Amino acid sequence: MPHIETIRLKPYYALAEPPALGYQVVEVSDVREERADPAADKAPPPAAVVRQQPHWSEMESRDLDVRAILAKAKLELRNERYRSRPWRLERYGAQCLFYPLRVWWRIFRLSFVWTVTMLVLAATLRGHEAGEAWLPRLPLLLVPLALLGATWSFLRQVLRLAVSGDRERLPVFGLRDTGVAYCAVMAATAFLAGPVFFLAAAVWFWVHAGALERVDQLVLCQLWLCAGVSWTYLLLAIDVRGRLLDAQAKAAALLIRQQGWPALVFPLLGGASVALFVYLSVRVWILSFERGFEAFILQFMLWCVALFLWTFLLRWYGLSRYWRVGRQQTSPSPREHPAAV
Amino acid sequence: MMTSSWPGIEQPGSTRLFLEARPRLGHNPAWVILSLSVVFGRQAMKWILGYAVGAILLVAPAGVRVWLRPLATPGSLDAAAVHEGKMLFTHEWTVNDPLCPTGDGLGPVYNATSCVQCHSEGGVGGSGGLKHNVTTFSIPAARPGKPTTGVIHAHATSDRYQENLTHAHGALPHLERPTLKEIQELERTRPNLVQVGQRNTPALFGAKLIDELPDRVILANERAQKLRWRDPDGRGLTVPVGRALVLADGRVGKFGWKAQSSSLLAFVQAACANELGLGNPGQAQPVPLVEASYRAPGLDLTTQQCQQMAAFIAALPRPLKKTPDGVQGQQSVARGRQLFNSIGCAECHVPDLGSIEGVYSDFLLHRMGGDLVGDGGSYNAPQPSPSPGLDSPLSDEWRTPPLWGVADSAPYLHDGRAATLQEAIMLHGGQAAESLRKFRGQSVGQQADLINFLKSMRAPG
Numbered sequence: 001m002p003h004i005e006t007i008r009l010k011p012y013y014a015l016a017e018p019p020a021l022g023y024q025v026v027e028v029s030d031v032r033e034e035r036a037d038p039a040a041d042k043a044p045p046p047a048a049v050v051r052q053q054p055h056w057s058e059m060e061s062r063d064l065d066v067r068a069i070l071a072k073a074k075l076e077l078r079n080e081r082y083r084s085r086p087w088r089l090e091r092y093g094a095q096c097l098f099y100p101l102r103v104w105w106r107i108f109r110l111s112f113v114w115t116v117t118m119l120v121l122a123a124t125l126r127g128h129e130a131g132e133a134w135l136p137r138l139p140l141l142l143v144p145l146a147l148l149g150a151t152w153s154f155l156r157q158v159l160r161l162a163v164s165g166d167r168e169r170l171p172v173f174g175l176r177d178t179g180v181a182y183c184a185v186m187a188a189t190a191f192l193a194g195p196v197f198f199l200a201a202a203v204w205f206w207v208h209a210g211a212l213e214r215v216d217q218l219v220l221c222q223l224w225l226c227a228g229v230s231w232t233y234l235l236l237a238i239d240v241r242g243r244l245l246d247a248q249a250k251a252a253a254l255l256i257r258q259q260g261w262p263a264l265v266f267p268l269l270g271g272a273s274v275a276l277f278v279y280l281s282v283r284v285w286i287l288s289f290e291r292g293f294e295a296f297i298l299q300f301m302l303w304c305v306a307l308f309l310w311t312f313l314l315r316w317y318g319l320s321r322y323w324r325v326g327r328q329q330t331s332p333s334p335r336e337h338p339a340a341v
Numbered sequence: 342m343m344t345s346s347w348p349g350i351e352q353p354g355s356t357r358l359f360l361e362a363r364p365r366l367g368h369n370p371a372w373v374i375l376s377l378s379v380v381f382g383r384q385a386m387k388w389i390l391g392y393a394v395g396a397i398l399l400v401a402p403a404g405v406r407v408w409l410r411p412l413a414t415p416g417s418l419d420a421a422a423v424h425e426g427k428m429l430f431t432h433e434w435t436v437n438d439p440l441c442p443t444g445d446g447l448g449p450v451y452n453a454t455s456c457v458q459c460h461s462e463g464g465v466g467g468s469g470g471l472k473h474n475v476t477t478f479s480i481p482a483a484r485p486g487k488p489t490t491g492v493i494h495a496h497a498t499s500d501r502y503q504e505n506l507t508h509a510h511g512a513l514p515h516l517e518r519p520t521l522k523e524i525q526e527l528e529r530t531r532p533n534l535v536q537v538g539q540r541n542t543p544a545l546f547g548a549k550l551i552d553e554l555p556d557r558v559i560l561a562n563e564r565a566q567k568l569r570w571r572d573p574d575g576r577g578l579t580v581p582v583g584r585a586l587v588l589a590d591g592r593v594g595k596f597g598w599k600a601q602s603s604s605l606l607a608f609v610q611a612a613c614a615n616e617l618g619l620g621n622p623g624q625a626q627p628v629p630l631v632e633a634s635y636r637a638p639g640l641d642l643t644t645q646q647c648q649q650m651a652a653f654i655a656a657l658p659r660p661l662k663k664t665p666d667g668v669q670g671q672q673s674v675a676r677g678r679q680l681f682n683s684i685g686c687a688e689c690h691v692p693d694l695g696s697i698e699g700v701y702s703d704f705l706l707h708r709m710g711g712d713l714v715g716d717g718g719s720y721n722a723p724q725p726s727p728s729p730g731l732d733s734p735l736s737d738e739w740r741t742p743p744l745w746g747v748a749d750s751a752p753y754l755h756d757g758r759a760a761t762l763q764e765a766i767m768l769h770g771g772q773a774a775e776s777l778r779k780f781r782g783q784s785v786g787q788q789a790d791l792i793n794f795l796k797s798m799r800a801p802g
Contacts, residue, residue, distance in 0.1 A: 125571050197396060205403045207564045210557020211591065219403045226399045249392040286573045 089167040091323075093316045099158075100311040106173045107311065110151060111303035117143055119296060122285050149184025151307075156183060156239060158311050162318025165326075186244065190234035193247035198227035224279065229271030236267055259321060266317035270310060277306045413555045413696065418656050426653025429646055430456045431465070434617055436498050441619065444641030448498035448618040450629045456650070459542040459616070463749035464802020466657040469542025471521055471757045475616070477715075478509040479536040479736075492615050492627065493519075493537075501632065508630035510535045521756055536736060538715035540598055541757035543742065544750045546801055547659035548596075550697045551743070552605040554704070556593040558695035559585050562703045566688070581688040581772045583705025583741065586734060595704050598715075598755045600740040606651045613642055613650070621647050658801040660746030662699060670793065677794025680787055684779035689741045689772070701744030701798070708737050710770025715739070715755055737771060749800035762795050763788070 090096050100107060121140065150173060157171035202223035209216045237251035238244060256263045280302055288295030429440070433455045438446035452475055453459050459469035476493040495518045497503040506513035512532045516523060521539055531537060563585045567573055570580040586594040586601075594600030602608035610623025620626035621642040628635050664671050681687055690701040714736045739755055747753075752760050759765035769777045780788065 122571075194396075198399065201400050201403055203568070205407070207568070208407070208557065208561045210555065210560050211587070211593075215406060219406050222402055223400070248388070249395060250388045282573070289573075 086168045089165060090315070090319055093320075096312050096316040096319060099315040100308040103158075103170050103311065106154065106171070107304060107307045110154065110173050111300055111307060114147060114151070114303050115296060115300040117147055118281070118285075118299060119288055119292070122288060145184050145188065146180065148187045149180040149182075152187045152235065153180045153183040155310055155314055159239065159314045159318045162315045163321050165319070165322040186238050187235065189244045189247045190231055190238055193234050194230040194249075195227040195234075198223050198230060202227065224275045225272055228273075228275030228278070229268055232267040232271040232274060236263070260324070262317055262320040262324075266313055266320075270313050273306065273309055273313075277302060410557075413553055415553055416549075416655075418549075418652055422649045422652040423656045425646075426649035426651070426656075427465075429650050430460075430653050434619065438641075440646070441641040443639035444620055444626075445637055446619075446641060448496075448626075449502045449632075449635060450494035450497045450504055450627055451618040452492070452495045452616045454617070456612070456617075460545055462542075462751075463544065463546075463746065463800030466545040466654060467746075467800055467802065468544040468750040471541070471752055473542050474521055474539040474757060475542075476506075476519055476524065476537065476539050478506075478538075480510055481534045491630070493630070494618075494627070497629065498618075502629040502635070504630045506537065509537070513537065521758060524756075525758070536715070539756040540715075541752060541755060543598070544660075544746050544800065545654050546657050546746050547697075547700070547743070548605050548657065549655035550659060550700070551595055551704070552655065554595065554695050554697060556585075556603075559593050559595070559704050562691060562694065563705055566703075566705075578708055578710075578771060579774060581685065581707065581776075583689060583703055583707045583772075585705055586740075593704075594740070598739055598742075599734045600704065600706055601734075605654060606647060609651045609654065610642075610647050613647065623647060660699075661799050661801050662797055663799045664797050665793070673790045673793045674797045675794075676787070677790035677792070680783065680791050681794055684783070685773075685776040686780075688776070690744050699745055699798070701747075702741045704740060706734055706738040706740055707773070708735065708771040709739050710737060710772075710774060712768060712770050713737055713739065713754065744795065745798050746800040747798050748796040749802075762792050766791075 087102075090099070121144065124140065125137070154171050154173045156179075161169055161171065202220055205216075205223065206212075206220060209220075212220070233252040233255070234247045237246045237248070237255050240246065240251070240255060281299065284295050284299045284302065287298065432440065434440075434447040435454070436446045436448060440446075447454060453473065457465055459473040460466050462468045462470065476495070477490065478493060479490045481489075491509070493504045493506060493509055503517060505515050505517040506519060506527075507515045510532065512535065513527070514530075519527075519537075524537055524539055527537055563583060566582045570582050572580055572582040586599075588594050588601075588603050590603060592603035594603050596602040596605065596608035597611075602611060607623055610621050613619040613621055614624040614626050618626045619641040620637050621640055622644050626637055626641065664674050681690075682692075687701075689703055689705070689707055691703045692699060692701055694700050694703060747762070751762075752758070753762065753765035754768060759768055766777065766780055780791070783791070
């Protein structure tokens with residue numbers, strides 16, 4: 001008797017709509033028919049395997065099974081959309097430069113949404129005193145927070161796919177994914193756990209520095225960089241185990257110890273680029289009050305360049321870990337690789 | 342006598358007394374660390390401390406920079422210089438004055454014959470009335486560039502040097518010594534781009550404190566306003582975000598209606614040249630508009646004389662706060678102060694700035710709206726050369742005048758168009774429009790409280 005895979009799903013999983021045409025309908029056999037071992041029939045079947053007697057008819061039951069299979073097939077087909085033609089896995093850092101080009105359309109979409117949101121928020125929030133009618137405008141913060149979550153979710157996928165050495169799937173950008181909310185919380189936690197301290201120090205120093213001399217500008221640069229780099233480190237530290245509690249220096253130190261130089265270099269580069277990006281965005285914000293369209297174009301280009309850069313860096317960072325694991329496995333050294341922990 | 346474990350605290354041999362005198366635990370860092378270790382555990386505490394130390398090390402350069410910043414130290418005044426300065430300040434200058442051995446003395450064009458002639462309201466060094474207003478003009482250059490600005494002087498040492506409005510621009514009427522009313526009537530008839538206005542004499546009390554105010558305090562206030570109102574360019578028309586005018590010497594302008602002078606000495610030098618026609622090392626005397634070829638034989642004042650006059654002005658006392666005697670009056674002033682803060686007046690008229698208490702100014706340029714447009718002239722001083730990215734003051738931009746001594750400095754606003762404090766408030770616009778709206782929304786009694794508060798700020802004389 002040919003083996004037929006049976007999928008058991010609860011009745012509520014049934015599709016609301018009838019199956020679309022074009023799918024191949026597979027006949028599902030009864031559970032008892034697939035058991036080859038007669039001894040197993042004698043023993044009382046485990047509760048998970050034996051289907052409870054449904055209160056609907058046999059016909060309806062089979063229909064539900066078909067629908068469940070179709071739902072799974074549909075899901076797989078949907079995921080197929082994000083599976084591009086396999087490419088040859090990158091072997092050098094420079095080859096990772098092509099990776100952002102594979103997701104250029106998603107980067108453009110994300111950049112466009114960010115640009116519009118930022119300029120609208122800048123125009124909305126301008127000219128209101130901090131304490132004045134703050135509460136009604138508080139929900140506005142949810143918009144950038146959600147976008148932040150979507151952005152980090154996108155970049156996180158880039159990193160994860162690279163770590164696993166994936167050369168087929170591409171990261172997805174969308175606000176519908178459930179991970180977006182968690183990614184927003186991750187980004188906010190990482191920001192509050194360190195960068196906010198440096199940012200506050202930088203703002204305080206800038207306000208009270210008077211006419212900025214070269215030394216003052218250097219100090220400001222240093223604080224700004226600390227904010228950007230610490231944010232990147234903490235984000236990556238949280239990402240290792242997906243625990244918000246890892247938003248601390250200890251986890252970041254462990255990250256460097258376990259992953260070696262890539263965990264030292266890439267967050268530094270990423271953090272520096274984040275700091276530079278925020279600084280340039282503020283300059284564009286100032287420009288937007290007088291020349292809105294130019295500011296829009298500049299901000300959009302800034303976002304595109306930044307997302308290309310971050311995608312490239314994360315791909316390189318993730319693949320560097322993948323390459324390292326591969327080298328460890330082929331090397332005769334019996335020592336367990338820390339990246340595999 | 343028992344000595345406690347806390348340094349500097351000596352206790353008698355009583356435990357109770359010792360406990361009472363023990364400082365709070367939070368004052369001792371060792372106790373704080375110990376307590377936290379108990380709460381979080383030793384290992385976690387190690388990491389927290391490491392984290393804190395790392396963060397402090399990263400912030401250390403900023404801290405060192407702040408620590409090494411030179412402090413503003415109040416300068417001492419030389420009594421002899423002050424005495425000489427007083428003599429110069431009250432001196433009636435004449436043509437070929439004996440105090441000007443190398444120059445031509447008063448003139449050839451001037452507005453007054455002595456400093457005290459204008460600065461006399463509320464005592465020597467105070468403000469001046471409408472009759473001492475100075476007429477200024479601003480004409481855009483034919484080609485892109487700096488406009489022509491200057492002063493139309495009221496008097497001249499000779500009739501052939503006497504200036505009138507026609508000398509500034511051919512389309513203006515032949516008016517010598519125009520009054521404020523005549524200038525205001527000109528608004529309707531003058532050519533569009535030609536601006537003519539007047540400046541009222543400001544009081545000089547407390548000028549030393551303003552002179553010693555570090556630039557960074559003014560800049561800090563400017564940046565705080567930008568942050569508070571999220572207006573990074575400081576050019577908003579409706580929110581009180583001012584801008585500091587950075588002059589050619591890199592310093593921030595603090596004196597003058599357009600913040601055109603960065604120091605008291607520069608302000609004195611500009612005033613001596615423009616008002617009295619006394620050329621000095623800081624600024625040359627003005628050439629008559631009708632006699633462009635006029636050349637002064639030499640400087641009228643030396644640097645030392647200018648410094649002596651500045652020393653005398655610096656020695657003038659600061660204005661006072663005089664509260665009424667009655668309880669009701671005092672309560673009214675207190676309510677007025679509260680209202681002053683709550684409706685937003687204190688956004689620009691900052692009560693305390695740096696080390697100066699009760700100055701009620703931020704010394705920033707604010708846009709005051711279309712009703713308070715004046716010529717963009719800079720009092721014939723050298724044009725401010727702002728730092729890159731900034732422009733000269735706009736025609737509706739004015740430096741926030743300090744409100745200390747405001748009760749004894751009528752008339753008000755840059756050209757004295759407001760005879761009373763109430764009128765002056767009502768003429769506010771632009772960035773102060775929201776505060777004015779709130780002021781209008783108050784009851785008559787509350788408005789009176791605010792006026793009473795302003796009237797409590799008196800000249801020292």
